[in-house]
Amino acid sequence: MNDRRRALHRWAASMCFIMGFGIQSAVALELDETTEVLLIEAVEAAYALDLYHARCRSDGSNRRTENLNKLLASRMRLTVLRVQDDVFPERNYRKVQERLQREFVATLNANGGCAGVKDSELPAELRARYDEKIKAIEALP
Structure with missing residues (x-):
């Protein structure tokens, strides 16, 4: 009976992790400032x-967001939404996403819309910035 309980407990724990309700989600994030800025x-x-x-x-x-989400989940047991809720100044993923979208649209409009951006260095800069941050997260201990 004791082995059955342990097996059931392991199964329940794995299901909680898969569903995102792991023990860590109840604990406040304890990250240093450099890691928070990187995230x-x-x-x-x-x-x-x-x-x-x-x-x-x-x-x-x-x-790219999904790839980042997978990386954060495997390395730090975090999700992008959790970072948006717990680390960003807004402390609300919807507000964060709205702000990021507004900022991107402003950048897009300042560069002549999609037609102007396609001929500029912006797509390469966005990709390089993304790649740099992914490599930095991968390099974390």
Whole structure:
């Protein structure tokens, strides 16, 4: 009977982790300031690159945000939404996403819309910024 309880407990724990209700979600994030800044910049970079692809290339897959989400989940047991809720100044993922979208649209409009951006260095800059942040997260201990 004791082995059955342990097996059931392990199964329940794994299901909670899969569903995002792990014990860590109840505990406040304890990250140093440098890591918090890196996480914020990484989420912003992924979101901006995804917005560019969605608006200017008709690719709404959110691939970069999903890749960042997988990396954060495997390395730090975090999600992008949790970073937006707990680390960003707004402390609300919806407000964060609205602000990031407004900022991207302003950047897009300042560069002549999608047509102007396609011929500029902005797509390469967005990609380089995203790649730099991903590598920095991968290098964390």
